[in-house]
Amino acid sequence: MPTYKPEELKTLQYPYGGLLDDSDALVENRATLDNLSYSDKIELATNMITACPTEELRAFSARAESLRHHEESAESFHSVLSRGLEVRQRIQAIANPNNPHPQNDLLGREFNADLFNEFSDLKTKLVADNLDELVFNLATKTTDEQARELNKNIRTGLSETELAPTLRNAFLVKRLLASLTSSNPQEAFTSPEFNPGLFHEYPRLVKFYLAGHEAEIAQKLALSSEKNQIGRQLEALKVSAIDGASPLDNLYAAFQKAVAEDFCSTPVVMPVAELTASQLPTNAQGGFSDDSPDFCSTPSIENNEALKDAQVPTIVCEEPPKQDPDDLCGSRIILGDDNSRSPIIAREFPDENPQVIATTSRTTSINSTPPKVSNHHNGFFNSICRNKKEPEAKQVSHCKPPCTII
Structure with a gap:
């Protein structure tokens, strides 16, 4: 020995x-x-x-x-x-x-x-x-x-050791995850402690608390008035996982689906916004100019006093709206086909100023009852020309999910 x-x-x-x-x-x-x-x-x-x-x-x-x-x-x-x-x-x-x-x-x-x-x-x-x-x-x-x-x-x-700072951050993530699984999950995104990077550092905790609850959480988040902010923060949370989608990826996808379904299926009455002729862009011939608003995406409202209070999300349509070539009553912009959406509809009449008769934060289902936008017009689903009888204007079709909201 x-x-x-x-x-x-x-x-x-x-x-x-x-x-x-x-x-x-x-x-x-x-x-x-x-x-x-x-x-x-x-x-x-x-x-x-x-x-x-x-x-x-x-x-x-x-x-x-x-x-x-x-x-x-x-x-x-x-x-x-x-x-x-x-x-x-x-x-x-x-x-x-x-x-x-x-x-x-x-x-x-x-x-x-x-x-x-x-x-x-x-x-x-x-x-x-x-x-x-x-x-x-x-x-x-x-x-x-x-x-x-x-x-x-x-x-x-x-x-x-590294235990003290690492565990301190883990407890912070745990609090945020507990908030996400509560009855008010939106509070996790409004918390001053919210930090997307921390979620990525603790994938085991994220999986432990979120796995299997993504759809339920997404449904609650989609009803929040802060869903635009939540959408941006969820996009920052999602990760690219080689070995399969993480709960954060699943939550982001479920949220997009829930928002699209809510946006596309809920009928709403659209408020009326009146514009004067000087507020709509026109060309030398008095019609709409080429730089008129893109009705397939969010119109610019920075210099438009009548639209400042309208709630208009950014919507990317599958196809752009179309100009009606047979409009004999004046210039008007209507929805082109079933896949088109327009957050604002403008029409011009021969004997009066151009008017925007409807703005909306959502499209209306084709099966819903068309709202009356004013006593002056018979609703924008019906005849749009007071001086000429013609077939009804095309109805606004329902969104076919997925709708992309930016």
Whole structure:
């Protein structure tokens, strides 16, 4: 059996194997181990503990008991090695996914900051090797009431590790995810803590809390008055996953579908906005000019006083509106076919100023009752010319999803 001098023990390249390969090596070298300086004992114990495979840890702990003797002190090698083994056992217990209460090792009387602080290098390496499991277990199993004490104790006993800042952000993401799954999910997007980047850093938490709830959350978000802002933030959240769509991708897709269905299927009465002739762009012949609004997308309303209060979303149509070539009563713009949508409809009559008779934030279903836009006209679904009888103007067809809302 090998025996070592103190200098040889400090330079052992593989102290775990060198002292444990022979069952009697620890006992034979006990006196030499006890004669090491305290810092050398910490370093040697750290090297032995980190080199021990997980499956051999229990046997290592049992063999370390052979170093115990009746004259030992808190600084004897047996005592130092035992405390180092306890640090590893506690950190592994916290990282164990089968542990129902991993936070208990860091709370109340169970927590011993001095124990962790004694082995700075050991705890730093163990936390780094198990960081993902540590954070996930603690974030998902620690109650809101325990979180404050847990964060405080981690700052006290594990401050040199990455656990404190990583877990703090994990708790923030957990709060936002809890808000998303509540009855008012839109509050997650109006929170000052909202940060898309954090969601990407914690994919396991996102999957744990969101998977299977995407459609339900999307339906609630689609009813929010802040859905334009929510849509932009959801787009920032979605990720490109090689191994399949993440819950964030699914949520974004479900939200788009829910908004499109709500936008396209709900009949609404459209408010009337009256414009003077000078407010509509005209050409030299008095008709609409080529730079008239693009009725397939959101019209410009920056300089249009009559439309400033109208709620008009940005809609990208599948096909543009068409000019009616048979209009004998004057210039008018109507919807071209079933796939066209127009957030604003303008008509010009021979004997009066051009007028915009309807603006809308949604299109109206073809099956819904056409609203009367004014007493002067018979509704924009009916005849649009007071001086000439002609077939009814084309009805506004319902949107065929998906509608793209920007």
